[in-house]
Amino acid sequence: MDAVSASLDDLPLRSDLRGQMPYGAPQAPLPVALNVNENTHPVPEEVADDILDSVAHALREVNRYPDREFTALREGFADYLGHGLTADHIWAGNGSNEVLQHLLQAFGGPGRTAFGFAPTYSMYPLLTRGTGAEYVSGTRGVDYTLSAESAAEQIADAAPDVTFLCAPNNPTGTPLGVDVIEAVYDATDGIVIVDEAYQEFAPRDSRSALTLLPGRERLVVSRTMSKAFAFAGARVGYLAADPALIDALRLVRLPYHLSALTQAAATAALRHAPEMLAMVDEIVGQRDRISATLDALGYHPYESWTNFVLFSDVDDPAATWQALYEQGVLIRDIGLPRSLRVTAGTEAESTAFLDALASLGPGGAHGVTEERG
Template sequence: MTFSLDDLPIREDLRGMKPYGAPQAALPVALNVNENTHPVPAEVAGDILDAVALALQDVNRYPDREFTGLREAFAGYLGHGLTRENIWAGNGSNEVLQHVLQAFAGPGRTAFSFAPTYSMYPLLTRGTGAQWIAGSRDHDYTVTPESAAAQIAEVQPDVVFLCAPNNPTGTPMSLEVIEAAYEASPGIVIVDEAYQEFAPRDTASAITLLPGRERLAVSRTMSKAFAFAGARVGYLAADPALIDALRLVRLPYHLSALTQAAATAALAHADVMLGMVDEIVAQRDRISATVEALGYRAHESWTNFVLFGGVDDPAATWQALYDRGVLIRDIGIPHHLRVTAGTEAETSAFLDALASLESGV
């Protein structure tokens, strides 16, 4: 006898929900989930292996529950006078965001963001029993301070997610918008800066807004700029009081000794790891210019991907690229597709494949 979810006593608010699931396929060029497609440099990989080997000597013991060394390393990387007391981390930034929701949302509470935005926000929200409320963006996917404040004041959410720059559109968000959102919000405001390292170098981070704002948090990830997606490490900066709240909901020893060792070793080589960012940005801008030349519309992007519109049939275009060995993402925005900026060779393969569709090759 075969059973389905409907045969189980699952929570009613989870019935009908779909899990997150970007396609995973063994294609020559995979540019669909915004990974850093560059491998970890050999000299850094060697130090990471040494650190993990050393950690293995004590793997029979529980790891440092407070992951003190890693928090100090993150504080040093972020700067701005932060200390380890301002830092939290988890197995990917999704777990960090889940901790925030577990502590400040939950049944009878609400979480909010401006759609379209990162698809995990509503999934994480509903998974913690809270209600998801979607606001709106302008036609170019921007949000003004006035609009942000008005929408948040009307909804009065317990948690506000601000994806800056935004996924899946790549749109930047100004500090003025973040300040307006914070002032209008009665609850926690979390700025998701997963792609901050790909923004222009002179762009100020929301971390500069933390002093005096005990309800503000800024999350980051090592998955993108640090080419560490497989290691699953995300982190957050906030007032120490907010960090204390997250301790109430985390699982004991949630970061393994091996994860702590690998991430700390990688952070020690931040300059080398981030050396890939300039090349990725160059390929991103190359994609934008070329898809425009092919007759599509590339939206402004401060990330490692490009959302482009003017696609008559996104499903057909996606399939045609797939058939040519190139995997990109249909994120559900009508007449749009999204592609990650990969290496120069991967970018060329995508652009050549896209151009071949236009020529009928």
């Protein structure tokens, strides 16, 4: 085509989307990529073989629509989560972002508001605006923690229709106590979503929000297979909630939204949950090693119950990010002052990051460079 391409300004885009930026994290073919909190361990070979067999079997009937209710997968998630949950309490989608989008489509939308405590997961405002609702940001303490009293006061003042609680929080790694969840739930008549994408990396004796579900029909606990299950490329997220809330999500989902191949792969992976989760302890060990080494290098690592570490006291985050990039190490500049975030990878990957950072000297690289994070 010889004609000049149009720009967004030439299109009848919704006014509330003008000037907005899409989600984006650098994807670069570097030897050590530790910027998007992936599980960098490969799926164990024996598990991969079973997944392949299950997908191959599903292919034989791929000419037919998949099970619209993805019954076997919901049963698998219920068994995995425990806490007396059944398939009726479970919903799933193509990644936890789609699950959150379903919730906003059902309980958000034009004329309604969603609320989150900044800094938190960057997709919350994007998903909210994409469904026509308004996003409102609350605040955290100086160490990114959130007290029950402060959270409840902010929610009572804002009166949102949907509240996001990221537990543990992304991008800070901060734990969130069940007392905060209870206080927020009692302070609102709206939907409360507890995003437990990183729950498997929390201490084993920590309480999940799943324990709060009985008797709380407006409470939702969302999870993902991307992190602990090393399934980021498969795009499978899910949630647990009261069966009535699950019925509400059926009103907004697209027909047959989970493909037969996705259902087969995820169901097979859940059959091997112990093997898939065996790498979690190793990742937690590398996370704690990274935190300890960062502290020894003069940085300030924040407490993390996730598979990543946020650290501050970086003199020039953009320059440090660029210097690591040039050494083949990709981490994340998330825009917090004097801070960077790194995913805990394999032992070799974590060592490569720590060695590269140490080579930059105290405070990291200095000087003004183009920000690439």
